[in-house]
Amino acid sequence: MAIRRPFLQLQKLATRRSSANSLPYTEVTVVIMRTLLLGSRTRVVRAWCQQAPCTTLRTRPISYTSTPSPQDLAKQSAFSARTGFQFSDNKLLNEALTHKSFPSGPNSAFSRLQYLGGKVLGLYVTEHVYMRFPELPAESVNSVVNAYIGDKALASLGKHFGIPTVMRWKGTNEETSQISANGEALVAGKVLQALIGALYQDKGAKIARQFVHAHFLSRSVDIESHLKLLNPKRLLVQITKAKGQVRPVSRLVKESGRQSSSPVFIVGIYSGVEKIGEGHGSSMEMAETRAVRDALQKHYLQEVRDIKLPSDLDEGSITFFDKDATNA
Known part of the structure; x- marks a missing residue:
């Protein structure tokens, strides 16, 4: 009876330690069993416990790898074809769709892409609001920009693109049902930022800007409600x-x-x-x-309809020569 209670918790303990130490489930189970049985009065059992850890019982680890499975690749391919997020290297798409919470070890690539995407998104939306409403106070500009690209807007667009069904994160396991829909939506918004960062990195500023204008700035926002008087x-x-x-x-x-x-x-x-x-x-x-x-x-709320954005300027078309000098 003294050893019965630890055995009832053996599976739960082994699972937790296996996940924490990135070891195969069966190997961790054997190690715990040896520890529990080491105090047995039976000589054969004590001898077995004192042997080197068994290595012939290795099974498929429950920890995830950064390499996408064939099922993941199929989902990503369909997602790319449906949404237009097509890159020169499929590795970039996988990095953008693999959230930093996914249990495959550190993923600095995602964090960098998300950071880049957030800054790109903020730049293009901010310049649009700033130039379209030249008299709008700074705090109101910030509030309007947040309405366009805040967590709520990102979560909504992430769901629109079907990101929750293809992204890889900590919810991609048997415990998905325990994770709230709000948490999934928030992560989908972060993944969308990473995708925008990947788009900017792979396709350039022009394509990324077109995406932002088409999917973010096309939404209707009540500017008046953000004006605090x-x-x-x-x-x-x-x-x-x-x-x-x-x-x-x-x-x-x-x-x-x-x-x-x-x-x-x-x-x-x-x-x-x-x-x-x-x-x-x-x-x-x-x-x-x-x-x-x-x-x-x-x-x-004076609105300038025909605005010329700073990002519209083409560096190659700018010259400081006088027109008469160039014609001479």
Whole structure:
């Protein structure tokens, strides 16, 4: 009875130690059995325990290797053909799809690709938002960029591309059912960043930029919700002063039902003769506040449709020679 309880936990202990030490399951089991039986009173059992560890019982290790299996290669090939992530070397695709949590040892290649992809993604999205909304405050630009490429957006696009079905990570084993869907989605987003990094490395900046514009910047984001306006009246005075405009003045434009239980007032904000904002409300104060916010939104959310991005510039087309000199 003294040795029975350890044997009941033998399989669980062997599995844990085998995974931690990257040893075959059967070999670790034998080692633990020798340790447990070493105190046996039977001379034959003690002699067996004192022998060198058995090497003829080696079986297929449960640890994973970085080399993809034929099934993995088939999945990756189908994924590449379906999504367009086609590289000159299939090894690069496997590195991007193998998350750093996959139990095959350190995978610095994935971490480097993810880092590169994150920076590439941030660059192209940031320059687009920055140039399209030239008056948008920096904190609002950062908030909008995060809406385009944050964890939620990455997880959504990762699922759209079917990355969870092809990526290799710590969930790629018999314990997959124990891993939350949120964790899988988060990892899929990281893998998408690595794929973008691989695309930039293998195909160049132009192709990577086209991918970002087609799949990230094509999504609809409510810019207005990312504009935080604290002390709007004071802010409007500062903006008109900086632009050399006349100090804003509130004027009642229209009203109805002043003496009723549900009156409506419409107030306009004017800078000189120009109406820069308008708002309505059940009181004149409410209507004025909304008019001020409307004026600020019109200022900050000015959108430039036909923008020239810095990444659009072709280095080969730039010259500092005068046109007349080149024609001479």
